[in-house]
Amino acid sequence: MIAPSILSADFARLGEEAAAVAGPPGEGADWLHVDVMDAHFVPNLTLGLPVVQSLRAATDIPLDCHLMIEDPDRWAVGYAEAGAHNVTVHVEAAADPVRIARDIRAAGAKAGLSIKPGTPLDPYVEVLRHYDTLLVMSVEPGFGGQSFIPDVLDKARQARRLVDTGHLTLVVEIDGGINADTIEAAAEAGVDCFVAGSAVYGAEDPGRAVRALREQAANAAHRARG
Numbered sequence: 001m002i003a004p005s006i007l008s009a010d011f012a013r014l015g016e017e018a019a020a021v022a023g024p025p026g027e028g029a030d031w032l033h034v035d036v037m038d039a040h041f042v043p044n045l046t047l048g049l050p051v052v053q054s055l056r057a058a059t060d061i062p063l064d065c066h067l068m069i070e071d072p073d074r075w076a077v078g079y080a081e082a083g084a085h086n087v088t089v090h091v092e093a094a095a096d097p098v099r100i101a102r103d104i105r106a107a108g109a110k111a112g113l114s115i116k117p118g119t120p121l122d123p124y125v126e127v128l129r130h131y132d133t134l135l136v137m138s139v140e141p142g143f144g145g146q147s148f149i150p151d152v153l154d155k156a157r158q159a160r161r162l163v164d165t166g167h168l169t170l171v172v173e174i175d176g177g178i179n180a181d182t183i184e185a186a187a188e189a190g191v192d193c194f195v196a197g198s199a200v201y202g203a204e205d206p207g208r209a210v211r212a213l214r215e216q217a218a219n220a221a222h223r224a225r226g
């Protein structure tokens with residue numbers, strides 16, 4: 001799956017930017033990644049609930065809301081109620097991640113847990129039983145256009161093993177620095193969903209960029225798994 005990140009889109013034209021990556025299954029974006037930043041958990045400020053509500057009305061693409069905020073325990077359910085398909089919170093910010101997952105699901109969305117590049121996965125494996133998605137950050141959260149951190153692929157491989165051996169049922173998602181040079185390594189590591197901001201919205205034709213990334217990832221995953 002490919003999830004273009006609107007962090008790299010034109011915020012004055014978000015409806016059009018969503019339409020630019022929309023399309024039938026297998027062609028358009030699978031999810032639209034929405035980066036919510038509060039200038040506290042990360043040193044950047046983006047958008048909040050009213051924009052998510054407006055986006056929900058403007059596009060049919062499932063919204064993949066990534067909350068880079070303090071106190072997600074308080075805010076996560078609001079994003080589910082606003083119509084997000086996935087609501088992802090940071091394990092480093094959540095006071096009670098099991099309860100948040102339960103509340104997000106009760107409000108009708110899928111629950112995602114995100115993990116920064118320096119945070120190990122091991123302490124959270126049991127918590128992840130309550131989640132639908134693991135979002136492995138491959139840059140320090142806060143800004144688009146950063147370089148991919150290859151060391152995080154070990155965590156993607158670990159998550160893939162946990163899924164393949166039946167310990168967890170999760171979509172393994174990766175976010176940060178994903179482009180034509182890095183997507184194959186992530187696909188070989190077992191990632192299911194690739195967030196791409198500048199590689200999609202920095203391209204002349206965002207729709208074509210989505211298709212090209214998906215094809216590259218699918219071919220790499222096919223080669224890696226035989």
Ligand SMILES: O=C(CO)[C@@H](O)[C@H](O)COP(=O)(O)O
Nearest residue numbers: 007141142144145177197198
């Ligand atoms: O969450 C973030 C950054 O914190 C990402 O979603 C970025 O928006 C990805 O942008 P690129 O690295 O693909 O340009």
